[in-house]
Amino acid sequence: MSDPATVSALQSAAPAAGAPLLDIAGLTVLLEVHGENRAVLRDVSLTVRPGEAVGLVGESGSGKSMTARAIDRLLPRGAEVHGSIRFGGSDVNRLAGADLRRYRNQVAMIFQDPRAHTNPVRRIGDFMTEALQANLAVSAAEARRRAIDMLTQVGIDDGARRLRQYPHQMSGGMLQRVMIAAALLTKPRLLLADEPTTALDVTTQAEVMAILDGLRREFGLAMLFITHDLDLAAAICDRTAVMYAGQIVEIRASALLHDDPLHPYTAALAAARPDIAQTAPRLRAIPGRPLSAFEAPPQECAFAQRCPYATDACRADVPGLAELDGGLSRCVRAHELRGRLGGAPDE
Amino acid sequence: MSTGVPAAAIDAPRFRALTSVRATGAAGVVSAIVVVAATFVAVFGPLLAPYDPELPNLDLAWIGPTGGHLLGFDVQGRDVLSRLLVGAQTSMLGPLVVVIISMITGVLLAIVAAWRRGAADAVISSGLDILFAFPGILLAVLATAVFGAGLPAAAIALSLAYMPYVARVLRGAAFRERSQPYVAALEVQGASATSICLRHLIPNTLPLIVAQATILFGYAMIDLAAISFLGLGVQPPRPDWGVMISENQTGIVQGYPLPALAPGLCIVAVVVAVNVLGERLFEQAQTARG
Amino acid sequence: MLLVSLLVASFLIFAAMYLAPGNPVAALSGGRSLPPSSLRVLEQRYHLNAPFFAQYWYWLDNVLHGNLGISITLRENVSTLIASRIWTTAGLVLYSSVLILVFGIGMGLVAGLRPGMLDTSTVIITAISAAIPAFVAAIVLILLFAVKLGWFPAIGNGTGLVDNIRHLTLPALALAVSSLAIVARVTRASVREEGEREHVQTAVSRGIPARQLIRRHVLRNAAIPITTIAGITIASLIAVAAVVETAFSLNGLGAYLVQAAQSKDLAVVQGISLLLVTAFVVVNLLVDMLYAWLDPRVSLGSRAT
Numbered sequence: 001m002s003d004p005a006t007v008s009a010l011q012s013a014a015p016a017a018g019a020p021l022l023d024i025a026g027l028t029v030l031l032e033v034h035g036e037n038r039a040v041l042r043d044v045s046l047t048v049r050p051g052e053a054v055g056l057v058g059e060s061g062s063g064k065s066m067t068a069r070a071i072d073r074l075l076p077r078g079a080e081v082h083g084s085i086r087f088g089g090s091d092v093n094r095l096a097g098a099d100l101r102r103y104r105n106q107v108a109m110i111f112q113d114p115r116a117h118t119n120p121v122r123r124i125g126d127f128m129t130e131a132l133q134a135n136l137a138v139s140a141a142e143a144r145r146r147a148i149d150m151l152t153q154v155g156i157d158d159g160a161r162r163l164r165q166y167p168h169q170m171s172g173g174m175l176q177r178v179m180i181a182a183a184l185l186t187k188p189r190l191l192l193a194d195e196p197t198t199a200l201d202v203t204t205q206a207e208v209m210a211i212l213d214g215l216r217r218e219f220g221l222a223m224l225f226i227t228h229d230l231d232l233a234a235a236i237c238d239r240t241a242v243m244y245a246g247q248i249v250e251i252r253a254s255a256l257l258h259d260d261p262l263h264p265y266t267a268a269l270a271a272a273r274p275d276i277a278q279t280a281p282r283l284r285a286i287p288g289r290p291l292s293a294f295e296a297p298p299q300e301c302a303f304a305q306r307c308p309y310a311t312d313a314c315r316a317d318v319p320g321l322a323e324l325d326g327g328l329s330r331c332v333r334a335h336e337l338r339g340r341l342g343g344a345p346d347e
Numbered sequence: 348m349s350t351g352v353p354a355a356a357i358d359a360p361r362f363r364a365l366t367s368v369r370a371t372g373a374a375g376v377v378s379a380i381v382v383v384a385a386t387f388v389a390v391f392g393p394l395l396a397p398y399d400p401e402l403p404n405l406d407l408a409w410i411g412p413t414g415g416h417l418l419g420f421d422v423q424g425r426d427v428l429s430r431l432l433v434g435a436q437t438s439m440l441g442p443l444v445v446v447i448i449s450m451i452t453g454v455l456l457a458i459v460a461a462w463r464r465g466a467a468d469a470v471i472s473s474g475l476d477i478l479f480a481f482p483g484i485l486l487a488v489l490a491t492a493v494f495g496a497g498l499p500a501a502a503i504a505l506s507l508a509y510m511p512y513v514a515r516v517l518r519g520a521a522f523r524e525r526s527q528p529y530v531a532a533l534e535v536q537g538a539s540a541t542s543i544c545l546r547h548l549i550p551n552t553l554p555l556i557v558a559q560a561t562i563l564f565g566y567a568m569i570d571l572a573a574i575s576f577l578g579l580g581v582q583p584p585r586p587d588w589g590v591m592i593s594e595n596q597t598g599i600v601q602g603y604p605l606p607a608l609a610p611g612l613c614i615v616a617v618v619v620a621v622n623v624l625g626e627r628l629f630e631q632a633q634t635a636r637g
Numbered sequence: 638m639l640l641v642s643l644l645v646a647s648f649l650i651f652a653a654m655y656l657a658p659g660n661p662v663a664a665l666s667g668g669r670s671l672p673p674s675s676l677r678v679l680e681q682r683y684h685l686n687a688p689f690f691a692q693y694w695y696w697l698d699n700v701l702h703g704n705l706g707i708s709i710t711l712r713e714n715v716s717t718l719i720a721s722r723i724w725t726t727a728g729l730v731l732y733s734s735v736l737i738l739v740f741g742i743g744m745g746l747v748a749g750l751r752p753g754m755l756d757t758s759t760v761i762i763t764a765i766s767a768a769i770p771a772f773v774a775a776i777v778l779i780l781l782f783a784v785k786l787g788w789f790p791a792i793g794n795g796t797g798l799v800d801n802i803r804h805l806t807l808p809a810l811a812l813a814v815s816s817l818a819i820v821a822r823v824t825r826a827s828v829r830e831e832g833e834r835e836h837v838q839t840a841v842s843r844g845i846p847a848r849q850l851i852r853r854h855v856l857r858n859a860a861i862p863i864t865t866i867a868g869i870t871i872a873s874l875i876a877v878a879a880v881v882e883t884a885f886s887l888n889g890l891g892a893y894l895v896q897a898a899q900s901k902d903l904a905v906v907q908g909i910s911l912l913l914v915t916a917f918v919v920v921n922l923l924v925d926m927l928y929a930w931l932d933p934r935v936s937l938g939s940r941a942t
Contacts, residue, residue: 072842074838074841074842100844101844101846102844103844104841104842104843104844105843105844108842108843109839109842111835111838111839113835116834116835116836117835117836117838117839118836118839119836119839119840119853119854119857119858120836120858120932120933120934121857121858121861121931121932121933121934122853122854122857126853130840130843130845130849130853131843131844131845134844134845134846134849135843135844135845135846166933166934168933168934182843186843473641476639476641476642477641477642477645477646479642479921480639480642480643480645480646480914480917480918480921481646481914481917482872482873482875482876482877482913482917483876484876484877484879484880485876485910485913485914485917488879488894488895488898488906488910489650489653489898489906489910491898492653492897492898492901492903492906493653493656493657493903494656494657494658496898496899565768569768569770572770572772573770573771573772573877573880576772576880576883576884577879577880577883577895578895578899579895579898579899589772592772592773592776593772596776596884599776599779599780599784599791600779600783600784600791602784604776604780604784607776608776608777608780611772611773611776611777614770614773615765615768615769615770615773618768618770619764619765619768622764622767622768623764
């Protein structure tokens with residue numbers, strides 16, 4: 001197990017250092033499923049600095065969404081949380097009442113399916129101004145004005161008319177833009193984007209991504225961008241973290257991720273995505289299926305069963321996160337595999 | 348539930364709400380036992396009855412439980428227990444007939460509407476919409492006024508009243524099933540409409556059909572007993588739980604509640620058991636659909 | 638659409654005359670033998686010599702003008718006979734509806750919003766109550782509250798408003814029992830379901846305070862299925878009232894309908910049936926309108942499947 005303090009120190013000791021805005025250390029979360037406690041997150045450590053965009057990439061069951069929910073305190077009832085999540089220095093899990101509400105206004109979450117996440121019987125205007133009126137004591141008229149203004153910023157022009165509409169009168173893409181606008185209204189410092197474009201069709205995805213990225217930079221917001229798409233994360237985030245089976249397995253500067261990954265899983269993910277510029281005789285899939293945290297064997301590297309580079313050392317114990325070339329990797333063989341991971345893995 | 352309109356509980360989304368209750372498995376087991384016992388009595392009642400259920404003897408009227416008469420005597424001096432046992436026949440058989448008729452017609456209409464879609468669906472749906480205007484009991488009363496009091500008229504009227512509800516729920520399920528890819532595959536292979544419906548559509552909606560039928564049985568039982576209570580269904584002196592309650596109602600104010608309460612208790616017990624089973628079956632049908 | 642239903646229903650009720658074994662005259666007279674003068678009156682009033690649809694037209698025309706025919710047994714206008722009894726039934730249904738709404742929704746809300754002992758006991762009680770038919774409830778209530786406790790009268794209508802209400806209490810309760818249980822269950826389940834929805838999570842993530850959350854996001858949304866079930870069960874009261882009126886010897890339309898059916902007084906049966914079906918259809922229409930108002934996704938005229 002790696003020492004969470006070391007991890008955070010390592011992450012902070014990078015160029016453009018500053019006190020981290022979000023500091024997750026040793027986060028382990030267990031959920032009660034069918035009577036038994038199952039781990040969904042194991043020893044997750046991650047930091048996000050002010051204004052920085054960090055990508056969180058993984059397949060289903062990797063725990064990426066769960067991490068976001070843990071940060072926003074949206075875990076289901078009965079969840080057991082170990083480790084710490086600190087935001088601006090305060091322990092998130094100890095917040096209550098007014099402090100908790102204030103925190104929620106500083107961290108804004110954008111969800112995957114905008115239609116499921118908006119109340120179908122309330123107007124868009126109510127949806128957008130709720131938080132402002134409830135928590136920030138903004139008058140109704142002023143809140144509407146700000147909402148219309150923000151709608152223009154996300155590319156929706158006839159804001160006044162839109163505010164009176166209901167969610168079912170809007171397309172998915174437009175609704176997601178509304179969701180982004182609503183999230184930004186409370187002037188948050190951190191955005192948690194949970195696969196914001198997955199539920200949209202491809203052309204809309206690009207538009208929404210552009211808006212999200214643009215506004216984020218304009219307002220100087222930090223962002224944790226969750227996705228299953230490695231390339232997408234690398235495109236708009238400064239650093240990318242890769243998750244597997246409830247653990248972080250690699251954190252790397254996005255620019256280096258594709259060509260010089262530090263973990264076989266990352267390399268496999270990158271290789272599995274068909275490259276439109278090349279033709280290949282076969283699609284490269286990773287054999288087996290992704291494990292959830294509770295399925296991972298307790299005393300070995302979770303990826304060992306599917307890893308083409310696995311050795312006995314990998315099965316001896318759960319590897320810790322170690323520093324390598326400015327990034328972090330959970331592979332015990334990361335050093336020796338440097339250089340061999342980028343590009344096609346050995347069969 | 349004494350209502351001629353089972354729409355709420357049968358309508359799929361509403362009923363799903365009802366089944367999100369987490370009852371223990373014990374309830375299911377007890378319910379199954381009750382239903383089996385009731386069926387047994389319904390079939391073998393006349394053989395089990397210790398005394399003649401229809402022979403009146405006014406000297407014995409209202410006498411409480413004594414000797415071999417576990418539940419005492421009713422308003423006309425007949426053995427209550429025997430009447431209960433024999434009455435189970437009409438009380439359970441009538442609803443069974445109603446369920447069979449309404450389920451068969453309802454399922455047929457639903458399948459035809461889902462299969463042919465378009466105009467046929469529109470016509471059937473409109474027809475069903477019209478039938479919705481009649482609550483079951485009302486239709487039964489109307490039928491008995493026209494055709495004379497008695498179980499057959501009431502049973503058929505109830506079947507007609509229930510059919511649109513069955514058809515509506517099954518139509519939704521049939522549509523969903525119909526649009527599954529395997530159906531198109533079978534059609535392309537040249538399978539006939541009838542064979543697809545019989546061999547695939549119906550078996551795949553069977554869990555829902557069974558659940559529906561079970562719940563419907565409960566309603567039918569209550570409505571038919573109500574109609575008999577009103578004197579328009581099973582006619583005295585034949586024993587029937589609904590009739591028994593009506594006959595012995597005077598006993599309540601006179602201080603002899605048992606002959607009226609006993610059949611009431613039987614009705615409630617069986618209906619509760621049937622409802623619990625129906626909910627379970629419905630839950631399973633939902634999860635089977637995934 | 639419902640108006641068409643009404644029209645067709647009226648046609649069916651009219652056609653009942655012809656469905657009966659024998660000729661329409663026999664049906665109208667309920668099998669009694671009538672003097673030739675009376676027969677001629679019947680023929681005239683119902684235009685029995687005219688073609689079938691013309692007869693329907695005349696009948697419908699009469700109905701719309703308030704002329705529902707004459708009772709063969711009491712020799713009075715059906716309309717008059719109905720008018721004298723309608724308030725009993727209306728009062729009963731209204732009283733029952735209030736009980737269902739207040740206690741049914743109330744219990745459901747309490748059980749849905751507070752998990753625990755209260756919730757479990759509500760579930761069990763409602764499961765059993767939902768299976769208690771109105772006439773069984775009637776005799777139990779009579780036994781408990783009229784005979785043993787003497788709080789309420791067992792039969793009859795009473796005189797004067799307050800006494801009427803007293804007399805209607807047990808019948809209203811008997812009528813309400815099973816519907817109340819169903820409304821409570823659906824309310825509870827709907828509140829639970831809405832509480833788990835994703836849009837509630839969104840509101841939580843924005844820090845909306847709990848009270849507002851429940852009011853605007855859970856209850857407001859749950860109101861839709863709750864209104865639907867409440868409306869449906871209340872509509873059904875119209876028919877089941879007959880059973881309760883008979884059990885309590887109330888002088889209402891339902892009881893009268895049953896008596897007329899037994900004595901084969903077809904004109905009365907037709908008249909009351911028509912009235913009850915109309916009431917039923919109107920209530921359903923109101924429920925549809927309410928549903929459309931509550932749920933902006935639904936436009937009037939489309940029935941949620």
